[in-house]
Amino acid sequence: MSLTAHSEPLASIVEEVRDTGARLPRTKPKPAGDAGGHILELLGISKSFLTTRALKRVDLQVLAGEVHVICGENGAGKSTLMNILNGIHRPDEGEILIKGQRVEVGSPLVASRHGIGMVHQHFTLVPSMSVAENLFLGRNPTRYGLFSDRDAMRRRSRQLIERYNFELDPDTPVNRLSVGQKQRVEILKALAFDAEILILDEPTAVLTPPEVDELLGVIDILRKRGRTIIFITHKLREVKAIADRVTIFRHGESVSTYRITEVSEADIAHDMVGRQVFLVGRQDDPESPRQFGEDLLRISGVTVTNSAGRRLLDQVSFNVRSGEVFGMAGVDGNGQTQLAEVVAGLMPVQAGRIHFMDSDVTAAPISERMKLGLGFIPEDRLDRGLSATMSIEENVAATNYVAAGMLKSGFIDVGVRNAFASDRIKEFDVRGATLGQPVGWLSGGNMQKIVIARELARKPRILVVSQPTRGLDIGAAEFIQEQILEAADNGAAVLLISSELTEVLSLADRIGVMYNGRLPQVLRRDEADEKTVGFLMNGGDASTP
Amino acid sequence: MLKSLRSFGLAILPQAAAIAVTMFLGFVLVAAIADEPLLAYRELLFANFDSRSNFALFINRATPIALIAVGIVFAFRAGVFNVGGEGQLYLGAMAATVVALFLSDLPGAMLLPLCLLGGILAGGIWGWIPAVLKVRLAVDEVVSTLMLNFVALLFTSYLVNHPLRDPEAYGALSRKVPESVWLPSIPGLPNASMGFVAAVILAIISWIVLFRTSWGAEVRAAGTNIRFAEAIGTPGGRRVIEAMFVAGAFAGLAGALYVLGIGHRFEQNFSPAYGLVALTVALLARVHPIGALLTSLYYALMLNGAAYMQIATDVPRSLVVLLTGLLVLFMTVRLRPPRVVG
Ligand SMILES: Nc1ncnc2c1ncn2[C@@H]1O[C@H](COP(=O)(O)OP(=O)(O)OP(=O)(O)O)[C@@H](O)[C@H]1O
Ligand SMILES: [Mg+2]
Numbered sequence: 002m003s004l005t006a007h008s009e010p011l012a013s014i015v016e017e018v019r020d021t022g023a024r025l026p027r028t029k030p031k032p033a034g035d036a037g038g039h040i041l042e043l044l045g046i047s048k049s050f051l052t053t054r055a056l057k058r059v060d061l062q063v064l065a066g067e068v069h070v071i072c073g074e075n076g077a078g079k080s081t082l083m084n085i086l087n088g089i090h091r092p093d094e095g096e097i098l099i100k101g102q103r104v105e106v107g108s109p110l111v112a113s114r115h116g117i118g119m120v121h122q123h124f125t126l127v128p129s130m131s132v133a134e135n136l137f138l139g140r141n142p143t144r145y146g147l148f149s150d151r152d153a154m155r156r157r158s159r160q161l162i163e164r165y166n167f168e169l170d171p172d173t174p175v176n177r178l179s180v181g182q183k184q185r186v187e188i189l190k191a192l193a194f195d196a197e198i199l200i201l202d203e204p205t206a207v208l209t210p211p212e213v214d215e216l217l218g219v220i221d222i223l224r225k226r227g228r229t230i231i232f233i234t235h236k237l238r239e240v241k242a243i244a245d246r247v248t249i250f251r252h253g254e255s256v257s258t259y260r261i262t263e264v265s266e267a268d269i270a271h272d273m274v275g276r277q278v279f280l281v282g283r284q285d286d287p288e289s290p291r292q293f294g295e296d297l298l299r300i301s302g303v304t305v306t307n308s309a310g311r312r313l314l315d316q317v318s319f320n321v322r323s324g325e326v327f328g329m330a331g332v333d334g335n336g337q338t339q340l341a342e343v344v345a346g347l348m349p350v351q352a353g354r355i356h357f358m359d360s361d362v363t364a365a366p367i368s369e370r371m372k373l374g375l376g377f378i379p380e381d382r383l384d385r386g387l388s389a390t391m392s393i394e395e396n397v398a399a400t401n402y403v404a405a406g407m408l409k410s411g412f413i414d415v416g417v418r419n420a421f422a423s424d425r426i427k428e429f430d431v432r433g434a435t436l437g438q439p440v441g442w443l444s445g446g447n448m449q450k451i452v453i454a455r456e457l458a459r460k461p462r463i464l465v466v467s468q469p470t471r472g473l474d475i476g477a478a479e480f481i482q483e484q485i486l487e488a489a490d491n492g493a494a495v496l497l498i499s500s501e502l503t504e505v506l507s508l509a510d511r512i513g514v515m516y517n518g519r520l521p522q523v524l525r526r527d528e529a530d531e532k533t534v535g536f537l538m539n540g541g542d543a544s545t546p
Numbered sequence: 547m548l549k550s551l552r553s554f555g556l557a558i559l560p561q562a563a564a565i566a567v568t569m570f571l572g573f574v575l576v577a578a579i580a581d582e583p584l585l586a587y588r589e590l591l592f593a594n595f596d597s598r599s600n601f602a603l604f605i606n607r608a609t610p611i612a613l614i615a616v617g618i619v620f621a622f623r624a625g626v627f628n629v630g631g632e633g634q635l636y637l638g639a640m641a642a643t644v645v646a647l648f649l650s651d652l653p654g655a656m657l658l659p660l661c662l663l664g665g666i667l668a669g670g671i672w673g674w675i676p677a678v679l680k681v682r683l684a685v686d687e688v689v690s691t692l693m694l695n696f697v698a699l700l701f702t703s704y705l706v707n708h709p710l711r712d713p714e715a716y717g718a719l720s721r722k723v724p725e726s727v728w729l730p731s732i733p734g735l736p737n738a739s740m741g742f743v744a745a746v747i748l749a750i751i752s753w754i755v756l757f758r759t760s761w762g763a764e765v766r767a768a769g770t771n772i773r774f775a776e777a778i779g780t781p782g783g784r785r786v787i788e789a790m791f792v793a794g795a796f797a798g799l800a801g802a803l804y805v806l807g808i809g810h811r812f813e814q815n816f817s818p819a820y821g822l823v824a825l826t827v828a829l830l831a832r833v834h835p836i837g838a839l840l841t842s843l844y845y846a847l848m849l850n851g852a853a854y855m856q857i858a859t860d861v862p863r864s865l866v867v868l869l870t871g872l873l874v875l876f877m878t879v880r881l882r883p884p885r886v887v888g
Contacts, residue, residue, distance in 0.1 A: 386774065389771070391770055395763060402763075
């Protein structure tokens with residue numbers, strides 16, 4: 002952004018009626034009549050990490066009582082700016098004004114004193130503690146200023162939960178909650194101390210569509226109650242649904258701010274990546290129908306029971322052929338996680354058999370399945386996908402030491418490993434990646450690219466992918482989906498598990514819908530549309546609609 | 547080359563600064579209480595280098611600390627907080643003593659390796675037990691290693707006071723091990739045990755093993771995120787157990803080398819809490835084997851220097867406890883910790 006642009010008034014709202022298809026002007030004179038005025042202004046904020054310039058003189062102005070959405074590519078600096086606002090990072094330059102007052106936000110505590118609450122991109126809850134304990138972590142109510150008052154804590158948690166109509170039990174340990182429920186705990190935690198400004202960093206990335214709708218409902222309620230919300234997302238549908246205004250980031254700069262009524266999804270996408278984006282799909286070419294080979298992955302009668310005796314997977318059977326993408330849809334928590342772990346060999350089965358090609362691998366550990374050609378992209382990058390504190394190159398190399406010839410008589414050839422990692426990083430356009438740095442320093446979407454780059458490097462024969470585009474910007478999502486299709490075209494059998502229905506519908510050749518651990522029906526792509534699949538996802542039976 | 551030198555310099559800058567600040571504050575303290583602060587500080591820092599015999603004592607002091615600390619680096623890298631160095635050390639020393647005393651008819655060339663092996667195995671098993679408990683039954687290793695220390699200390703104390711006690715010696719000492727297994731001195735440094743050379747070599751090998759082999763990468767993967775380690779197809783739990791065996795083996799070896807190279811017999815209280823000192827050393831060295839070696843030299847310098855200081859001046863040697871405490875404080879302090887947030 003140029004200096005002159007900075008000296009202009011910064012509301013940057015598009016006022017004029019644009020010519021259709023024309024590129025939107027970057028900054029606009031501030032229109033009069035925005036109610037409430039600025040509750041928050043970030044002016045000329047810059048931030049560099051060791052080798053990366055994450056933010057370059059960024060401005061962001063937020064009106065009181067609005068829902069302000071921030072969009073932008075992976076690594077554009079969205080989380081960094083929010084972390085500065087929340088006192089986790091300190092800006093190198095620039096100032097923060099809250100209600101016109103210049104403030105120094107030295108720590109998250111100071112931030113909460115200024116009425117700022119934040120829900121981070123990745124969970125920050127303590128898994129073994131209860132909901133109530135997590136809500137009041139580090140600030141629990143005390144008796145005589147000394148002993149923590151557990152009754153008061155529970156009471157206040159219950160009030161909080163009721164106020165927002167969240168269905169949560171304050172005494173449940175967090176590790177027993179579903180992802181969506183955890184997300185709610187995070188939100189309550191941010192709201193627990195009456196935050197006026199609530200920051201939500203990609204809260205919907207891990208949610209299912211109904212959960213997203215619920216969250217958007219909550220945001221709307223909060224807005225009606227006069228809260229100001231800053232909301233980061235990559236999903237344009239959500240932007241249109243909830244935003245009052247949207248600011249778009251690119252390469253560490255804020256490139257534009259619009260009032261939502263004045264932009265289309267395509268405009269936003271265009272501003273984000275600087276080009277047109279086409280979402281790929283499995284094109285049906287009537288000239289040359291897709292050819293599938295033999296069954297590479299065969300699942301028959303697989304059953305998994307948890308310690309309480311509940312069937313998490315119940316007699317699941319299906320095959321995936323060479324060259325085929327088998328899409329597994331379903332509301333999260335209907336057994337998809339277990340299915341992925343079972344196929345990968347990370348969870349034992351109580352009954353049933355799993356075959357890779359002609360080998361029965363039911364009892365084989367994951368290492369053996371990898372030798373047979375398994376590639377595994379787990380649903381949660383920070384859980385099974387990566388070791389955040391290990392270096393980028395070690396994370397990329399982790400499953401490729403042998404296949405990519407990085408071992409020389411038992412020792413790691415650092416040169417080969419680093420060259421391998423650099424190639425992968427370049428191929429997958431991982432932004433901000435410097436070898437030697439911990440992978441946890443990357444932005445969320447770029448971490449996701451590392452996992453996928455690693456697993457596709459071995460050219461797997463059987464590819465299990467869960468939520469591959471979770472947290473990716475649209476440009477990156479497009480690229481990753483292309484990669485998955487390419488793997489199939491090269492003969493892999495792909496099991497794609499996604500709670501993103503559109504993703505399953507556009508990529509898969511056949512579609513299964515999991516419900517309650519069961520797989521009652523598998524549809525061909527020409528039988529599957531959103532309505533049928535949605536019906537099956539809620540437990541319906543497609544043969545008797 | 548220049549770049550890697552620079553980054554190395556940057557990496558150790560905070561440590562060097564912490565040592566400098568500590569030493570400065572220490573000097574202020576000494577100046578406040580001592581009549582001859584300069585002399586006291588000279589003794590503390592340089593008396594170790596006054597004579598070859600002082601230097602040999604310094605080397606001998608550093609050896610067990612370095613070995614245990616390098617072992618603890620393995621444990622930490624595997625995500626295990628091993629407080630059990632002391633017990634592993636004592637069992638290693640005892641095992642070496644027992645082997646040497648009971649098989650004393652064997653020629654030295656056979657007996658010496660057997661003694662070392664005994665020490666390594668005894669210490670290794672003492673590291674293996676809490677690791678298995680942790681991996682299989684989720685028993686907290688801090689508690690189990692601490693408890694196993696008491697078992698080891700009391701058990702060896704019984705052995706040295708009763709069956710193994712040297713009737714001619716005064717105090718709880720075992721009989722002397724045969725001279726055929728005494729370690730030679732470092733050439734040119736009489737009385738400085740060759741054990742130190744072993745420690746240096748092992749520290750370098752440890753660095754290679756941890757950072758340049760796939761086993762080391764797997765250990766660190768298991769230590770930082772065991773669910774990730776499993777997902778990349780490595781037996782995470784097994785790696786944790788193996789690393790803890792190695793950690794125990796290092797401490798056991800330290801005990802064996804102490805008996806063979808320095809004490810020549812088992813002494814009931816031969817260790818001034820080397821296990822705990824080594825834990826601090828490993829942490830201060832940011833869990834790095836070479837760093838652990840260097841930091842153990844610094845600790846040995848201070849421990850021995852304090853004794854000289856107390857003899858020569860009126861400053862009590864416990865000053866060193868204060869200084870090391872300050873050092874821990876300054877080394878662990880970080881102005882703004884790097885955060886991992888998406
Ligand atoms: N703690 C850190 N140390 C070093 N570099 C960092 C750190 N945090 C972020 N970065 C770098 O700053 C840049 C911006 O990252 P940021 O997390 O703000 O991106 P983002 O816009 O939130 O992306 P995403 O949509 O993927 O979450 C990235 O290049 C990232 O690698
Ligand atoms: Mg982010």
